[in-house]
Amino acid sequence: MGTSLDGFIARKKDDIAWLTEYPTLGEDHGFNAHMARVDGVIMGRGTYEVINDMQPWYYSKPVVVLSRSLTQADIPSQIADKVEVMNATPEDAMQRLGERGWKAAYVDGGTVIQSFLRAGLIDDMVISRIPVLIGEGIPLFGPLEGDLLLDHVRTRAFPSGMVQSVYRVKR
Amino acid sequence: MGTSLDGFIARKKDDIAWLTEYPTLGEDHGFNAHMARVDGVIMGRGTYEVINDMQPWYYSKPVVVLSRSLTQADIPSQIADKVEVMNATPEDAMQRLGERGWKAAYVDGGTVIQSFLRAGLIDDMVISRIPVLIGEGIPLFGPLEGDLLLDHVRTRAFPSGMVQSVYRVKR
Numbered sequence: 524m525g526t527s528l529d530g531f532i533a534r535k536k537d538d539i540a541w542l543t544e545y546p547t548l549g550e551d552h553g554f555n556a557h558m559a560r561v562d563g564v565i566m567g568r569g570t571y572e573v574i575n576d577m578q579p580w581y582y583s584k585p586v587v588v589l590s591r592s593l594t595q596a597d598i599p600s601q602i603a604d605k606v607e608v609m610n611a612t613p614e615d616a617m618q619r620l621g622e623r624g625w626k627a628a629y630v631d632g633g634t635v636i637q638s639f640l641r642a643g644l645i646d647d648m649v650i651s652r653i654p655v656l657i658g659e660g661i662p663l664f665g666p667l668e669g670d671l672l673l674d675h676v677r678t679r680a681f682p683s684g685m686v687q688s689v690y691r692v693k694r
Numbered sequence: 695m696g697t698s699l700d701g702f703i704a705r706k707k708d709d710i711a712w713l714t715e716y717p718t719l720g721e722d723h724g725f726n727a728h729m730a731r732v733d734g735v736i737m738g739r740g741t742y743e744v745i746n747d748m749q750p751w752y753y754s755k756p757v758v759v760l761s762r763s764l765t766q767a768d769i770p771s772q773i774a775d776k777v778e779v780m781n782a783t784p785e786d787a788m789q790r791l792g793e794r795g796w797k798a799a800y801v802d803g804g805t806v807i808q809s810f811l812r813a814g815l816i817d818d819m820v821i822s823r824i825p826v827l828i829g830e831g832i833p834l835f836g837p838l839e840g841d842l843l844l845d846h847v848r849t850r851a852f853p854s855g856m857v858q859s860v861y862r863v864k865r
Binding site: 528529530541640650652654655656657658659662663664665666667668669670671672673674675677678680684685686688690 | 699700701712811821823825826827828829830833834835836837838839840841842843844845846848849851855856857859861
C-alpha cells in the first residue's frame with residue numbers, strides 16, 4: 524500500500540493524485556515482482572472505482588471486487604473477463620478463491636485491508652510511505668479487536684524519499 | 695516520537711505501555727544524542743501528566759508545559775525548577791524561549807506537535823515506528839491547512855523491529 528506519512532491511502536473522495544503524481548525518479552518499488560507472486564487482487568468498491576477511472580485497466584491478473592451493492596452487470600464489458608464482483612465476507616472469498624487454486628492474493632484498499640486484518644487473513648504487508656502529510660483522508664488502518672503484533676522483515680529507503688517497509692503478521 | 699505502525703502515540707487515556715514495554719534489545723535509538731542537541735522540551739498538559747506519572751522525573755533539560763488550565767502551582771515542588779508552565783501560543787512560546795537563548799526545542803506530544811506543525815515551527819521530525827497495530831488511540835498527526843511536504847533524511851531499522859525515519863519539513 525502506498526500511504527502518506529500520516530497514514531492515509533487517499534484523500535476524502537478518493538483523490539490519490541498526491542500519490543500517483545509523486546516523483547519517484549523511475550525507481551522500481553517492487554510492484555511488478557509483488558504482482559508476479561500473487562494469483563490475483565482483491566479490492567472493495569471504492570478502490571475498484573478509482574482504478575477503473577484510470578484508463579486503461581491497470582491489472583493483468585484476475586481482480587475480485589468485494590461488494591454488496593455492485594453486480595457483475597456493473598462491470599464494463601471490456602474488462603468483464605478480468606473483474607469479478609463477489610458478494611462475500613473475507614473468509615468466504617478466500618475459501619472460494621482457494622478452491623480455484625489461489626494461494627496468495629494482493630488485498631488492496633483501506634476498508635478491505637482492515638476487514639481482512641480483523642479476519643486474520645493478512646500474512647504480509649508492504650507499506651510504502653510518501654514523505655507528505657495530507658492532514659485528512661481515508662486511513663490505511665482502522666479499529667481492531669485487539670493489538671496485532673508484527674515482525675519487521677525489511678525496510679528500504681528510496682532516493683525519492685519513499686520508505687518501504689515489509690511486515691509479517693505474528694501468529 | 696514513538697508511534698505504533700498505525701500512527702498512534704498513545705492509547706485513549708494516554709496508556710503508553712505498548713510503547714514503553716516494547717522489547718528494544720538494549721538498542722540505542724539516539725534519544726540521548728537527540729536530547730543533547732536541544733535546549734529543552736516543549737509539551738502539552740497530556741504528555742506532562744504521562745511523564746510526571748513515570749517517577750523519577752525523566753528530563754534533565756528544562757521542560758515547558760504549554761497549557762491554558764495548569765498553573766505553576768500545579769507542578770510538584772521537587773521538579774518546579776525544571777518544569778515551567780506557559781500559557782502561550784506556539785509562536786509566543788518560541789519567541790519567549792528564543793529571547794532566553796533557546797535555539798532548538800524538542801516538541802513532544804500529539805496536540806502540541808500538531809499545533810507547531812500548523813504554525814510552521816517544526817523543522818525536523820524523528821519518527822520511530824513500533825511494529826504493532828493498536829487500532830485506536832491518540833494520533834501523532836492531525837488536520838492541516840494544506841499539504842506539508844517533507845524531505846526524507848534517513849531511515850534506520852533496528853533488530854527489535856523499530857523503524858526510525860528522520861524527515862525535514864520543506865520550506
